[in-house]
Each structure stands twice: as structure tokens, then as C-alpha cells.
Amino acid sequence: MARRLPGHDAVRGEAIEVRIADVSVRAFPDESIAAAAIASGTRVLARSLKYHRPRTFFCFEGHCSGCLVRLSGVPNLRACQAMCTAGAEVEGQNAFPSAEVDLLGAVDFLFSRGMDHHTLMTGSSVLNRLANKVVRQLSGLGKLPDRPPRELPDIAPRTVDVCVIGGGPAGLAAATATARAGRSTIVIDDQLRPGGSLRADPRTGRRAAETSVAAATAAGVEVLARSTAIGYFPEDDGGVLAVSAPDRLYRIHAASWIWATGGYPVNLPFPDNDRPGVLAARAVGRLLVDHGILGGDRVCIVEVPEVAEDAAALADALYQAGAEVVRIALGNANGTRGRSWVSALDTPNGKVECDLVAVAGIPAPASEGPRQQGCKVVLDPAAGGFRVVVDEHGRTSAPGVWACGDVTGYVGPAAAAEQGARVGMNVATRGFGYRRSVAGKIVLCRCEDVTLADLEHCVSRGYCDIEEVKRYTGFGTGPCQGKECLAAVASQLASLTDQPPAAIPPFTSRPPLAPTPLKMLAKDPAAHRFADDREPALDRGKPAPRPPGPRESLRDDPERGRGG
Numbered sequence: 396m397a398r399r400l401p402g403h404d405a406v407r408g409e410a411i412e413v414r415i416a417d418v419s420v421r422a423f424p425d426e427s428i429a430a431a432a433i434a435s436g437t438r439v440l441a442r443s444l445k446y447h448r449p450r451t452f453f454c455f456e457g458h459c460s461g462c463l464v465r466l467s468g469v470p471n472l473r474a475c476q477a478m479c480t481a482g483a484e485v486e487g488q489n490a491f492p493s494a495e496v497d498l499l500g501a502v503d504f505l506f507s508r509g510m511d512h513h514t515l516m517t518g519s520s521v522l523n524r525l526a527n528k529v530v531r532q533l534s535g536l537g538k539l540p541d542r543p544p545r546e547l548p549d550i551a552p553r554t555v556d557v558c559v560i561g562g563g564p565a566g567l568a569a570a571t572a573t574a575r576a577g578r579s580t581i582v583i584d585d586q587l588r589p590g591g592s593l594r595a596d597p598r599t600g601r602r603a604a605e606t607s608v609a610a611a612t613a614a615g616v617e618v619l620a621r622s623t624a625i626g627y628f629p630e631d632d633g634g635v636l637a638v639s640a641p642d643r644l645y646r647i648h649a650a651s652w653i654w655a656t657g658g659y660p661v662n663l664p665f666p667d668n669d670r671p672g673v674l675a676a677r678a679v680g681r682l683l684v685d686h687g688i689l690g691g692d693r694v695c696i697v698e699v700p701e702v703a704e705d706a707a708a709l710a711d712a713l714y715q716a717g718a719e720v721v722r723i724a725l726g727n728a729n730g731t732r733g734r735s736w737v738s739a740l741d742t743p744n745g746k747v748e749c750d751l752v753a754v755a756g757i758p759a760p761a762s763e764g765p766r767q768q769g770c771k772v773v774l775d776p777a778a779g780g781f782r783v784v785v786d787e788h789g790r791t792s793a794p795g796v797w798a799c800g801d802v803t804g805y806v807g808p809a810a811a812a813e814q815g816a817r818v819g820m821n822v823a824t825r826g827f828g829y830r831r832s833v834a835g836k837i838v839l840c841r842c843e844d845v846t847l848a849d850l851e852h853c854v855s856r857g858y859c860d861i862e863e864v865k866r867y868t869g870f871g872t873g874p875c876q877g878k879e880c881l882a883a884v885a886s887q888l889a890s891l892t893d894q895p896p897a898a899i900p901p902f903t904s905r906p907p908l909a910p911t912p913l914k915m916l917a918k919d920p921a922a923h924r925f926a927d928d929r930e931p932a933l934d935r936g937k938p939a940p941r942p943p944g945p946r947e948s949l950r951d952d953p954e955r956g957r958g959g
């Protein structure tokens with residue numbers, strides 16, 4: 396049974412009351428609704444969409460859908476990302492009459508082997524019509540809000556040198572480094588309090604998180620907490636990141652971007668792994684470290700070998716806090732038992748009684764934002780999923796975009812902080828060789844209207860050779876023939892592709908060197924020399940094409956010839 400640890404410094408201030416499923420529970424203003432709920436013994440918050448299986452908290456980071464509730468009349472809010480306020484009313488969703496006792500849970504029982512809802516009751520048209528009506532009533536998540544919003548949030552444009560997405564160990568360290576180097580820096584963090592995995596790992600803890608935040612703000616970093624990067628729009632003013640904050644929408648332009656979004660806690664595959672009481676190990680750590688709540692008295696940690704050290708640290712901390720802890724390899728987890736909350740874990744050696752299962756898997760890199768910005772990712776199971784590919788400096792494949800920490804593959808909080816500091820230094824010293832078109836166009840080739848954004852786009856498509864860039868963007872093909880733009884484009888290309896300038900050759904120079912009226916050449920017997928038959932630059936170094944043989948001539952091909 397979860398309980399607050401007496402004397403934990405996370406529990407501060409006057410206790411307040413919130414109502415969860417019509418029951419008044421004690422809470423504190425600096426904790427989330429989910430923390431108050433689990434500490435007060437609330438078990439089920441909602442039901443799943445299809446089978447109405449019980450749902451409740453899993454990640455405690457706002458990244459799963461387990462804790463969606465109706466909060467003071469507003470549906471589909473995540474209880475783990477909503478602060479407790481006095482008098483808040485929390486109701487379960489997607490259940491009748493309540494999340495704990497849901498009559499529609501019969502669906503799970505009736506279709507114990509699952510159901511294909513596409514073909515449900517399609518044998519009879521009458522039954523099918525009836526089924527459609529029922530299904531339409533039951534589908535959807537939550538009910539509309541009691542009241543429409545009275546005010547729409549403001550839009551706030553911001554322009555900074557460096558935008559760091561993610562306020563965990565890597566992001567805070569990177570931001571501190573860039574700010575100390577004099578770069579205006581903003582950190583976007585979607586959690587109630589910045590600090591990321593520092594707040595969930597007993598080896599670092601809440602104080603380490605607060606020290607890192609304090610260091611960042613002392614260096615001049617602006618930290619936007621409870622703010623979520625919701626999309627990157629490359630076509631908008633040279634690239635804008637939309638950020639949803641509690642009271643406004645930020646439109647952020649930055650010269651350099653650092654993705655430090657970390658990784659998502661994942662569930663592990665074993666039978667009935669969705670039973671309430673199965674939590675991410677990091678959530679169990681977060682409850683303990685950040686909220687001073689011991690999630691259970693008898694805890695089974697189901698783990699994979701890649702995170703054995705983390706699991707050991709969590710097991711030790713839980714034990715120190717008074718829990719009995721058993722560590723079980725994933726291969727030995729044969730399923731959970733329990734009604735509305737886990738009561739045991741089956742293993743090959745028998746049943747292990749428990750009141751909490753902590754699942755320790757490799758966090759999945761949170762790489763969807765970098766992907767939207769054009770960064771290359773690669774599926775790497777050992778790194779937890781699709782990790783962002785970076786070079787030794789932390790550069791991604793997208794110009795001006797960097798990444799560090801677990802989003803590049805799981806490394807854990809301490810290594811992530813080191814990596815973040817290093818990448819921050821690199822951004823501060825190397826990331827400003829060029830400037831993104833933060834507002835308006837930076838034109839590199841005036842003849843052909845080629846902008847810096849065009850060049851960045853070209854490089855992001857993989858065209859990094861000066862000849863390819865010329866063909867893709869058209870720079871150097873206008874009236875000046877590259878006189879004005881070649882050096883500018885070549886220098887920017889060196890910066891964007893992190894090559895020394897000496898490695899960038901000029902494109903092939905061809906006559907005429909200046910725009911020339913054709914009549915000037917009309918009578919010159921040597922004018923044919925202007926018909927340029929030299930080897931195309933893109934073909935340089937490739938084997939010369941074979942002259943067509945007898946069968947390669949269209950005229951001599953009997954099949955083609957017959958068809959006329």
C-alpha cells in the first residue's frame with residue numbers, strides 16, 4: 396500500500412483537500428493529483444477504450460494515457476501533470492457508473508480472447524445497425540467540458556540564440572553552458588518541475604535537480620516549465636517551434652536547437668502487464684525521490700539486463716525506505732494477479748506476493764521532435780528505440796540542430812549531464828558559424844533568390860556537394876554565374892556540414908564568364924568552342940559510359956523495332 400514517508404522534505408506547506416471519485420483526500424499544493432491519489436489509496440482512474448480494462452498511473456511523466464481524468468469539469472487531463480489545488484474535483488472517465496466498478500468491464504470478460512471490432516455483428520444487418528449505435532455511444536475519450544474556455548491564450552513570439560527542448564540533466568547542463576558563453580538560452584520543459592530523470596533517480600534526487608535548475612537560471616537561462624513543444628514548422632518564418640505553455644502559445648525562433656528530450660519509460664511484455672499497480676520503475680523512483688511516497692510495501696522489480704544498475708539503485712532506495720523488494724528478470728515474469736490492483740507476480744518458482752510491480756526497461760528515446768526537424772534517427776533496440784544520430788560533437792543531421800542525453804540512446808542521468816555540458820559548449824563555440832533565418836529571409840544568391848533556409852533544406856535532404864547544391868537550389872546559375880554567391884554559399888555549406896572550408900571546391904566554371912549577347916558569337920568561326928563538351932562535374936571520377944553496342948541501339952533492337 397502506498398504511503399507518504401514521514402519527514403520527507405518533499406511534503407511541504409499546508410495540507411489541502413481535493414475530491415477524487417467523490418472521496419475527499421489529503422493533498423499538498425506542490426504535488427500532482429496523481430501523487431495525491433496514489434498516496435491516498437486511489438487505484439483505478441479510468442477504463443480503457445475497447446475492453447474497459449482498469450487504467451491508472453504508469454509513467455508519472457505525462458507520457459502514457461493511464462491517468463486521464465476529468466478535472467473540475469475539464470476532460471482528458473493527465474492527473475500526473477496537474478497540480479493539486481484546494482477543492483479540485485477529480486472524476487474517472489470512460490466508465491459506468493465509476494472507474495472502480497464499471498459495468499462495461501463485462502466486455503473484457505465476454506471477449507476474453509479479444510475481438511475484431513471491424514467485423515463485430517456484421518453477419519446480420521439488424522444487429523449491425525444496433526451494434527453501430529451502441530459503439531458510437533461508447534467510443535471516444537471523456538465527455539465535453541462543462542463550459543467552453545472563456546479566454547483564448549495569447550501568442551508570444553520569442554527569438555533566442557539557443558532553444559533547448561527538455562529540462563532534464565542533459566538539457567539543463569547544455570543550457571547552462573550556452574548561457575555562460577553569452578548565448579541567450581531558453582529551456583522548454585513539459586513537467587510540473589524541471590529536472591527530468593534527476594527527480595526520479597535515487598542516485599541523484601530532488602536536490603540535484605534543484606541545484607541544476609538553480610545553476611541554469613543563475614547563468615541566465617530562461618526555464619519554461621509546464622511547457623510542451625507541440626510542433627516544429629520549418630516553412631514558418633525560417634522555422635518556428637510552437638510551445639504550449641499554461642497561459643500562452645510561444646512561437647520560438649532560435650539560431651541553434653538542442654534536443655534533450657530524454658527517453659520515455661516503457662512497459663515490458665509479460666501477461667497482464669497493464670494491471671493497475673504495474674508502474675514504470677522510474678515512476679516508482681519519482682514517487683519516492685520527488686514526492687516522498689513509498690509506492691508499495693512489497694515491490695517486485697521486473698527488469699532487463701541493460702538497466703540492471705538502475706534497478707539495483709531503485710531496489711536499494713526502496714529497501715532503505717522500508718519496502719521488501721524482489722528483483723525478477725523479464726523472462727521470469729509470467730504474469731500479474733489481482734483484481735483492481737496487483738497482488739502477486741507469477742514466476743517459474745511460484746507466486747511472489749506484492750502490492751507494486753516496477754517495470755525497468757530501457758527508456759525509448761523521445762525522438763519525434765527531432766524527427767520533425769529533419770534529424771536522422773535509427774532504430775537501435777540496445778538504445779531503447781529510435782535514437783537521434785549525432786556526431787562526436789552532438790550535431791544531428793539537420794543543420795543547426797543538436798542533441799544530447801537519452802534521446803541519442805540511453806545513458807542515464809549522470810552521463811546525460813556530462814554529455815549535455817559538452818554539447819552546450821560545442822553549440823556555444825561552433826554552432827554560430829552561420830545564422831538561421833530567424834525572421835525574414837537571408838538571401839545568399841540574389842539572382843536566383845536562394846536563401847539560407849533553402850541551403851539548409853538542401854543539406855537536410857542529403858545534398859552536401861557544391862555541385863549538387865547548385866543543381867538543387869539553382870544558386871550560381873543566374874546572371875552573376877556565382878560571382879556574388881559562390882563564396883557565401885560555399886562558406887555556409889562548410890559550416891552546415893561541419894567541413895573545413897578548404898574541403899569545399901568551387902563548382903565548375905564554364906564560358907561565358909559574363910552574360911554575352913549571342914550575336915557577338917554569331918560570326919566567330921571558333922564559337923563552337925562555347926558548346927561545352929567537358930565532363931559534367933557530377934560525373935567526375937565515374938567510369939566513362941560504354942559506347943552503345945549493336946543490341947543497345949534502338950534501331951537494332953528487334954523487339955523495339957517491331958513495335959514501331
Ligand code: FES
Pocket residue numbers: 429451452453454455456457458459460461462463473474475476
Ligand atoms: S501520463 Fe500520467 S501516469 Fe502516465
